[in-house]
Amino acid sequence: MTRTAGQATPDVRRHNLRALLRHLHLHGPCTRTGLGEALGLTRSAVADLVAELTRRGLVTESAAARATTAGRGRPSLTVAPDGRRARVLAVDIGVDEIRMALVGLDGSVAATTVLDQVPEPGDPARTLDRLAQAVDGFTAGRTRPLAVGIAVPGLVDGAADAPDGGPSVVSFAPNLDWHQVHLADELRRRVRLEMPVRLGNTCNVAALAELLHGAGRGHRNMLYLYARVGVGAGIIVDGRLLGGPGWAGGEVGHMLFAPGDRPCRCGSSGCWETEVGGDALLRHAGLPAGRGHARRARMTELLERADRGEPQAVDAVTALAPAVATGLSSLQALLGTELIVMGGLFSHVLRHARGTLEDALRAGRSRLGVRRETELLPAALQTGAPLLGAAEIAVEAFLDDLADTAP
Ligand SMILES: [Zn+2]
Missing domain, CATH: 3.30.420.40 (ATPase, nucleotide binding domain)
Known part of the structure; x- marks a missing residue:
């Protein structure tokens, strides 16, 4: 399916915006020509999407030395996720410790920290207060993350009023003795940030990390x-x-x-x-x-x-x-x-x-x-897998949000 920018409806454009950024996140830097081929888009459609993503500070473009010459003798520019500005916050709530990292859309891990408190069994509010405090401290003075992904050792579910919006509730975490904790909403409320927050079961997100970055x-x-x-x-x-x-x-x-x-x-x-x-x-x-x-x-x-x-x-x-x-x-x-x-x-x-x-x-x-x-x-990846997987679900949450809200 090939469309020019002029023909694309807003829905199609948003879909393409998501697809292009996702491709760059999963496959790394790519020439405009390569993006057009991979996504079935015309040269002008790719140019329009790259301009929009650049304007939002999500990608950068450079004339790479090894870029092939395409079209009418013009060098093809290489597009890459901007790992310094386009970052997500990954949180791994383990039974023994909570770890956080800022992970770029280019896969770079900018900073990692281990909270000095462990989760409180049976007391999610206290854990949430500490987590919110740590998120504030960790992200202060840094570029605001695009989204938050949290790995939790238990069952997760969508909110009753938004069941298709991705997991946001811990329905049951046996080792933490947590039941029906609205973790995404509660964290957003505490840190007063309007960004997508998505949860995933620890093993599920670790599987994603192994698939994309590890043995799979x-x-x-x-x-x-x-x-x-x-x-x-x-x-x-x-x-x-x-x-x-x-x-x-x-x-x-x-x-x-x-x-x-x-x-x-x-x-x-x-x-x-x-x-x-x-x-x-x-x-x-x-x-x-x-x-x-x-x-x-x-x-x-x-x-x-x-x-x-x-x-x-x-x-x-x-x-x-x-x-x-x-x-x-x-x-x-x-x-x-x-x-x-x-x-x-x-x-x-x-x-x-x-x-x-x-x-x-x-x-x-x-x-x-x-x-x-x-x-x-x-x-x-072993112990690092849940944190990298949490970053992946954060990226997915951001991409879904981008597809919903882009002009
Ligand atoms: Zn059993």
């Missing part, structure tokens, strides 16, 4: 699995995150695995996570599960010992492998995905028991007559 680069389909105390996933189908109604997809830790067996923190019993999550690891090591920080510290220490090759610790990690393998085999049959990326505790299981996992996947494929391989890779 170049793939269109990917299953991202992350285990720490609990087990979560992000499912990418045809380049997009599979959210499902209420963005509740990917709760693979609560697939029924051995009904009637061990009680799960979700209230059910026999969920996959009771056999492959953090408690299972500690159980195999003969250590008490405990709770909170003590449990996480115990897990970290055990995994470090396994990495050093201590036989007892390695045995505890590999003892998880058969149950991990069975779950992987089911997920492969369900999704038929070409790539499974494993983060957190699962990356350790992959390191110490790759053979067990690959055998199960191969057997599953041969039962179904599937010849295409499923690749298993450790996550590339």
